[in-house]
Amino acid sequence: MAGTTAPERAGTSKGGGTLYRGDLGMWSWVAHRITGVLTFFFLFAHVLDTALVRVSPDAYDKVIETYKNPIVNLFEVGLVGAVLYHALNGIRVMLVDFWAKGPRYQRQMLWAILGVWVLVMVPGTYFMMVRTVSDLFGGQ
Amino acid sequence: MTATAEVSTGSRGNQPPVPDGAITVTVKIRRFNSEFDDEPRWDSFEIPALPSDRVLNLLHYVKWYLDGTLTFRRSCAHGICGSDAMRINGVNRLACKVLLKDLLASGGKPTTITIEPIKGLPVHKDLLVDMEPFFEAFKAVKPYLITYGNEPTRERVQSIADRERFDDTTKCILCAACTTSCPVYWTEGSYFGPAAIVNAHRFIFDSRDEGAEERLDILNDIDGVWRCRTTFNCTDACPRGIQVTKAIQEVKRALLFKRV
Numbered sequence: 349m350a351g352t353t354a355p356e357r358a359g360t361s362k363g364g365g366t367l368y369r370g371d372l373g374m375w376s377w378v379a380h381r382i383t384g385v386l387t388f389f390f391l392f393a394h395v396l397d398t399a400l401v402r403v404s405p406d407a408y409d410k411v412i413e414t415y416k417n418p419i420v421n422l423f424e425v426g427l428v429g430a431v432l433y434h435a436l437n438g439i440r441v442m443l444v445d446f447w448a449k450g451p452r453y454q455r456q457m458l459w460a461i462l463g464v465w466v467l468v469m470v471p472g473t474y475f476m477m478v479r480t481v482s483d484l485f486g487g488q
Numbered sequence: 489m490t491a492t493a494e495v496s497t498g499s500r501g502n503q504p505p506v507p508d509g510a511i512t513v514t515v516k517i518r519r520f521n522s523e524f525d526d527e528p529r530w531d532s533f534e535i536p537a538l539p540s541d542r543v544l545n546l547l548h549y550v551k552w553y554l555d556g557t558l559t560f561r562r563s564c565a566h567g568i569c570g571s572d573a574m575r576i577n578g579v580n581r582l583a584c585k586v587l588l589k590d591l592l593a594s595g596g597k598p599t600t601i602t603i604e605p606i607k608g609l610p611v612h613k614d615l616l617v618d619m620e621p622f623f624e625a626f627k628a629v630k631p632y633l634i635t636y637g638n639e640p641t642r643e644r645v646q647s648i649a650d651r652e653r654f655d656d657t658t659k660c661i662l663c664a665a666c667t668t669s670c671p672v673y674w675t676e677g678s679y680f681g682p683a684a685i686v687n688a689h690r691f692i693f694d695s696r697d698e699g700a701e702e703r704l705d706i707l708n709d710i711d712g713v714w715r716c717r718t719t720f721n722c723t724d725a726c727p728r729g730i731q732v733t734k735a736i737q738e739v740k741r742a743l744l745f746k747r748v
Contacts, residue, residue, distance in 0.1 A: 451737050
């Protein structure tokens with residue numbers, strides 16, 4: 349039967365479906381999810397390490413000491429970026445939901461919050477990283 | 489029948505002569521036959537076509553002249569019946585409304601068009617999906633006029649402004665392009681989906697209708713409008729240009745501020 353032999357045709361291949369090429373709003377939602385989950389994991393770890401002070405101030409100091417390295421500093425910049433995006437996009441989503449003209453201006457609002465994000469992150473990254481970078485490469 | 493060696497041919501015999509100005513495009517179709525296949529596969533076809541052809545013409549060419557087993561829905565072929573919603577190059581579109589010239593690769597490079605069934609509904613065969621869950625969500629929002637008391641002796645009069653209030657959502661053709669473009673619907677099949685909310689909106693904001701409270705109660709449920717994450721995929725996918733996310737938002741606002 350034609351139906352059973354069809355898979356042997358030339359031009360047949362297996363493989364998954366393609367990614368849905370959604371609206372810009374879909375990617376802002378994906379980023380919102382990712383930044384939200386990352387922030388949640390930070391808060392989880394943060395509650396745990398802060399709670400260590402109740403175990404013993406000594407243990408707390410030891411753990412905090414391990415944070416004083418360039419990689420954690422980089423994580424901090426990432427955390428600020430994630431929280432800032434999540435906060436700004438959260439405002440955008442609220443406006444989309446409850447401001448009469450929100451859906452019409454969703455794209456412009458997305459570009460606006462990304463603009464604010466870049467404006468804050470550029471100097472923010474500088475001030476957060478300047479000491480780490482000078483310690484690593486600059487000397488005194 | 490004599491055709492034994494031929495692997496698979498179309499339902500209308502030999503291929504017609506290639507028209508002047510035709511270009512050859514590759515059409516990659518995601519196929520699945522629940523009777524034989526364990527998982528979907530991709531089939532590629534080389535098709536001569538004119539830039540003015542619709543994607544539906546390409547599918548017809550495959551079915552009629554290359555492989556008659558290809559299965560898809562289409563009825564009016566003019567963007568009214570809403571039968572041929574499918575995923576074309578990654579987005580939900582009606583195959584009868586997308587022109588080949590809008591899909592051609594730039595700079596004369598070879599063009600490949602991918603066609604997949606709409607997501608989130610069970611695939612029966614190839615591009616044909618089970619629409620029943622979609623229609624169940626539609627029926628659940630009571631998409632018909634609800635009135636109480638005695639019927640008026642004359643028609644139910646409505647001002648132009650009152651008619652205008654819900655004009656956008658009267659355009660729906662139930663093609664499911666919006667609902668199956670929704671990431672929430674893909675993972676949470678119990679969500680009513682954009683199309684059902686659009687059709688609820690059509691009656692909630694109709695001044696002649698008296699069932700707004702019932703419908704708002706239904707849509708205030710866990711699987712109602714609050715599942716919407718405003719990704720705007722539905723607005724982008726709607727072949728009738730309905731501002732779907734805006735309609736959902738208006739239902740949300742009606743629920744929150746008690747304004748209809």
